[in-house]
Amino acid sequence: MDFLHSKASNFRKMLEEQPQTPEAQEILKLYNEAELESLIKTHLLPLYLVNQLDAAVTKVMEVYPLLDESKVKRYFSCFCECILKSHIG
Numbered sequence: 001m002d003f004l005h006s007k008a009s010n011f012r013k014m015l016e017e018q019p020q021t022p023e024a025q026e027i028l029k030l031y032n033e034a035e036l037e038s039l040i041k042t043h044l045l046p047l048y049l050v051n052q053l054d055a056a057v058t059k060v061m062e063v064y065p066l067l068d069e070s071k072v073k074r075y076f077s078c079f080c081e082c083i084l085k086s087h088i089g
Contacts, residue, residue, distance in 0.1 A: 004082040048080035
């Protein structure tokens with residue numbers, strides 16, 4: 001889980017480096033590393049399991065249009081895979 005938290009911290013830094021709109025600031029307020037696993041299980045993992053992770057990526061891209069879309073998807077996939085591996089392994 002240390003790996004997951006490290007990647008999540010890097011993702012947050014990437015978001016913080018983007019131009020901040022009120023909507024972007026709200027997203028960052030919700031980004032609580034203490035609740036990271038719960039957020040992934042609730043919001044990303046269901047999409048990942050049905051191969052619909054692009055829906056979450058699209059939402060992020062609407063708020064942060066300058067991000068690299070493929071990089072966001074790789075982060076989200078990584079988060080989900082970490083959660084799955086932590087419960088399998």
